[in-house]
Each structure stands twice: as C-alpha cells, then as structure tokens.
Amino acid sequence: MSTTCSGCPSRPERGRGIWPIAALHNWLNVARMRSGFVATLSMILALALGRPAASVAQAALALPVPPSPTVMRPLPLPVVPPAWSEAIDPLTIDDEDFARHRDPHEWTGLSVRRLIFSDGEINWTVWRIVNEQRRDGPLWVLPHDNENATFDAVLVALHSYGGIAMAIDDRAGRMNYDATSGASVDPNRHFYDAIPLYAGRILADLGDPPRLIIALHTNTPGFDPSLSLCPIAGLGGGGDISIRLCTARYIPHPSLTHPWPFDDDDTVALVPYAVDGDWRTGFCARQLSTAGFNLITERVATSDGSLSNYALFHGLQYINFETRERGSDAVGLANARARLVAMIDRMMTLCGDQQLLALRPVAADKGRR
Numbered sequence: 001m002s003t004t005c006s007g008c009p010s011r012p013e014r015g016r017g018i019w020p021i022a023a024l025h026n027w028l029n030v031a032r033m034r035s036g037f038v039a040t041l042s043m044i045l046a047l048a049l050g051r052p053a054a055s056v057a058q059a060a061l062a063l064p065v066p067p068s069p070t071v072m073r074p075l076p077l078p079v080v081p082p083a084w085s086e087a088i089d090p091l092t093i094d095d096e097d098f099a100r101h102r103d104p105h106e107w108t109g110l111s112v113r114r115l116i117f118s119d120g121e122i123n124w125t126v127w128r129i130v131n132e133q134r135r136d137g138p139l140w141v142l143p144h145d146n147e148n149a150t151f152d153a154v155l156v157a158l159h160s161y162g163g164i165a166m167a168i169d170d171r172a173g174r175m176n177y178d179a180t181s182g183a184s185v186d187p188n189r190h191f192y193d194a195i196p197l198y199a200g201r202i203l204a205d206l207g208d209p210p211r212l213i214i215a216l217h218t219n220t221p222g223f224d225p226s227l228s229l230c231p232i233a234g235l236g237g238g239g240d241i242s243i244r245l246c247t248a249r250y251i252p253h254p255s256l257t258h259p260w261p262f263d264d265d266d267t268v269a270l271v272p273y274a275v276d277g278d279w280r281t282g283f284c285a286r287q288l289s290t291a292g293f294n295l296i297t298e299r300v301a302t303s304d305g306s307l308s309n310y311a312l313f314h315g316l317q318y319i320n321f322e323t324r325e326r327g328s329d330a331v332g333l334a335n336a337r338a339r340l341v342a343m344i345d346r347m348m349t350l351c352g353d354q355q356l357l358a359l360r361p362v363a364a365d366k367g368r369r
C-alpha cells in the first residue's frame with residue numbers, strides 16, 4: 001500500500017500547516033478510544049514532551065472532542081467516454097481467476113465484459129462483472145490481480161449485495177506492465193485528477209447519487225518495524241498494512257478481543273478521513289470500531305494516488321477490506337475469502353443500504369466458511 005508511484009503527477013496539498021496540532025488531537029483521540037493504547041502513546045508523548053507518562057495520559061483523556069471537520073467542496077468526478085469493451089464467457093475465458101470458477105452456478109445472473117483502454121500513456125485491461133438482477137449494489141474494486149482471494153470473495157459478495165465489480169487484469173501480477181511504453185504502474189497509485197481517463201473509467205458506474213465503493217485487497221504478513229511509530233518487540237514482517245502498525249497516515253484501532261476474523265493482525269477494514277477532520281467521520285468508522293473490527297483510519301493530507309484518497313477528495317463513500325495473503329492453494333484461498341466475506345457481511349449489516357440487505361438471497365449464506 002505504500003508503493004511510491006514514480007512519475008505520478010502531484011496534487012495540490014490540503015490542510016498543510018496544521019499538521020502538528022491535528023496529529024496530536026488525532027493520536028489523543030485514538031488513545032481515548034483504546035485504553036490499551038494509552039500507555040504506548042503516553043510513553044511516546046512523555047519522551048517528546050519531557051513529562052511523566054501518567055500526566056500525559058491524563059491530559060489525553062481530559063481533552064475535549066475535536067470540532068467537526070471543515071466541510072470541503074468535493075472535487076468533481078471526470079466525465080469520460082466509455083471504454084471499448086467486449087462480452088466474454090466466464091466459463092471459457094483464458095484467465096487464471098476465471099479458471100478457478102468454472103461452475104456455471106457461480107455465474108448465474110452475472111455478466112462479464114472485458115474493457116480495454118488507454119489512459120493516454122498506459123494501456124489497461126479490466127473485467128467488469130455485473131449482477132444483472134441487482135445492479136444497484138456497491139461498486140466493488142479489485143486493483144491487484146495477484147490477490148486472488150479478492151476475486152473469489154467478490155463473486156460471493158456480488159450475489160449477496162448486487163452491484164458492479166471492476167477487477168483489473170494484470171496477467172496475475174500486482175503491477176500493470178505496459179509493453180508499449182515499458183512502464184510499470186501500481187493500479188492503486190494511479191487515481192489522480194490529472195489522469196481522468198483512468199479514474200473516470202474505473203468509477204464510471206458510480207451513478208448519482210454515487211454508490212458505496214468497496215475495495216478488496218490481500219496483504220503481506222506483518223509489517224516492516226522501521227515504518228512504525230509504535231514498534232512492538234518481536235513483531236515484524238515485510239508488509240505495510242497491519243493493525244499493529246502506526247504511522248502518521250495509518251492510525252490503528254485494534255479489536256480488543258480479536259474474534260475471528262480479527263485473530264489475524266493483517267485482517268482489517270480501512271477508511272480514509274481528512275487531515276483536519278475526525279476519524280469518526282470515516283465511512284462506518286464509529287460502528288466498526290464499536291463492533292470490534294480491526295480498523296485502520298487513514299489520515300490523508302495529500303493524495304498518494306490510491307483509490308481511498310481519491311474517494312475522500314471527491315466526497316465518495318469508500319471502505320477497503322484487507323486480509324493476510326495466504327497463497328493460492330484451495331485452503332489458503334478459502335481462508336482469506338471467508339475473512340473478506342465476513343467483514344463485508346458485518347459492515348453491510350451495520351452500515352449498508354437496508355433495501356439491499358432485505359433483498360439478499362438466503363443461498364448467499366451457504367458455504368461461507
């Protein structure tokens with residue numbers, strides 16, 4: 001998630017100049033919500049301020065709730081011509097994701113088209129999967145083609161909640177390699193207003209009012225301790241998303257009891273919020289935290305080109321579900337899929353469109369775990 005997009009144009013920065021105060025407020029709010037976190041936070045602040053940890057913790061607990069965030073006028077979404085596309089047969093198409101799903105029952109009511117387009121510099125191929133009976137569900141976005149459990153999970157989710165899925169095809173790779181230009185781009189670091197043909201086509205089905213965007217990912221186990229402001233002895237790894245990681249951007253709100261699927265530090269929900277705002281304004285953030293999710297709130301000052309940041313600056317409802325990458329054998333895929341689906345189900349119960357929930361087929365509950 002932290003891969004730098006070299007060559008991506010920069011965006012104008014928002015909220016600059018207030019970072020230290022906003023950051024302090026933010027950290028203290030996290031501390032208030034998570035008593036276990038207070039000790040760690042207090043030690044960090046005590047070191048920084050030269051005060052005893054206990055008095056810093058007390059000051060943290062006594063701070064008032066921050067004011068409501070500044071209401072920003074969302075940036076307009078690009079209007080772009082439709083991409084060239086063709087209908088494909090999911091039962092015969094030559095692709096590793098579809099090859100795992102040749103049972104016709106999995107495709108009942110779903111249609112699939114392959115979109116091929118250029119954003120002006122780079123060529124893209126995207127699978128667009130539509131629940132034809134219930135188009136009015138979420139917009140599901142799968143940026144990384146090597147994260148196979150996300151594809152398996154979205155087929156379950158499309159039957160449960162309807163909507164439209166956009167899955168980027170990179171021949172089973174993470175990066176989008178363009179043979180013509182020789183460029184290699186992370187599909188989740190390419191959402192910039194300066195590249196309207198990319199964001200515009202991935203989000204073309206948002207509608208008015210815009211539907212909820214749900215992104216799905218798997219991630220590398222653990223995290224690089226050098227990235228963390230709160231390193232924990234004995235914990236580490238190679239990833240950059242974990243409920244044990246805290247940075248200026250990623251603020252963890254760990255589950256207190258770690259029930260399945262949150263017995264895994266890499267299984268998290270992530271929602272963005274503005275740098276000068278309150279994390280509780282993130283989509284469903286308060287409800288998820290109360291419900292015992294591993295929740296990461298992403299505090300965004302400037303866009304890193306990810307869809308979460310793009311959604312924030314364009315006033316779109318967005319949530320990202322991540323789980324640990326467990327490989328592509330049947331057991332690993334089933335494990336990761338079940339965790340993603342469980343988070344989706346719980347979130348939809350808490351914050352989803354109640355009409356969609358009422359229409360949910362009973363059959364969708366079968367074979368989840």
Ligand SMILES: [Zn+2]
Pocket residue numbers: 143144147216217218
């Ligand atoms: Zn990913």
